[in-house]
Amino acid sequence: MIYTVTFNPSLDYIVKVDDLALGAVNRVSSEVIMAGGKGINVSIVLKNLGHESRALGFLAGFTGDEIARQLEERGVACDFIRVKEGMSRINVKIASQQETEVNGMGPDIESSDVEALFDRLDALAAGxxxxxxxxxxxxxxxxxxxxILARLEGRGVDIVVDATRDLLHNVLAYRPFLIKPNNHELGDIFGVELSRREEVVPYAKMLQERGARNVLVSMAGEGAVLVGEDGSVIMSESPRGQVVNSVGAGDSMVAGFVAGYLEGDGSFERAFRMGLCTGSASAFSLELATRDDVEALLAASA
Structure with a gap:
């Protein structure tokens, strides 16, 4: 079974404004309200690709009710902890000349809520x-x-971590199955600027030396790089298309990689191609990638 954890879920209000003007009334040309948060995005895309998952995390208030409703409507299994105080956040994403985000705060989470999450994670098993x-x-x-990684150590659970800076670096000793920094996040760890695919490889290998089994580096229009635990290095430019909304593209890449890995019986090549095309399919749409979107990009890039 696949499980996702979203510590701070949200309702994402995604709007397109043709020419955003600060200090003025702006009219949107398109809008969508969708359940968001990185782990939630992963669960939604996995479902779109035909893979079941169980979404874990914390929800609160009327916004939490709507997040759960949307996920259940999409067929995503939910097992969230309901938090008593506050409400799940609302994030505003504005697509215009530049992308602008205004993110909410989220609810008050107590130690008993954290223990409830740990209890759910204790049910995970090998595979x-x-x-x-x-x-x-x-x-x-x-x-x-x-x-979390220490609690599950030695249980045979493959753990994927998509986080930044210390959150990522501090879990490497627990040998996560996959980490997915982008090139800027990877560069921040080592104090360098990485703009080309070839530049990424030695630094991804350094993260392997520190414990990560597989390192997938997303690079927006430049594509992506995978340094696999089998010694493989796979890289490619992104599929061609018009970027409409990059929110959730990285999460979609994670979902696509996991789906491709499972469908390809552990093939890193299949996982990489699926991840790259799934991330791109989400970037080319206001909503998250569908199976048809991904298959079209896979066929075009074959």
């Missing part, structure tokens, strides 16, 4: 996949990533 992604809200212990 399960756990995907943990996104920032940690101030209401949570900042070492929660490490605590």
């Amino acid at each position: 399960d996949i756990l995907i943990i992604s996104g920032s940690v809200p101030a209401a949570l212990p900042q070492d929660i990533y490490e605590r």
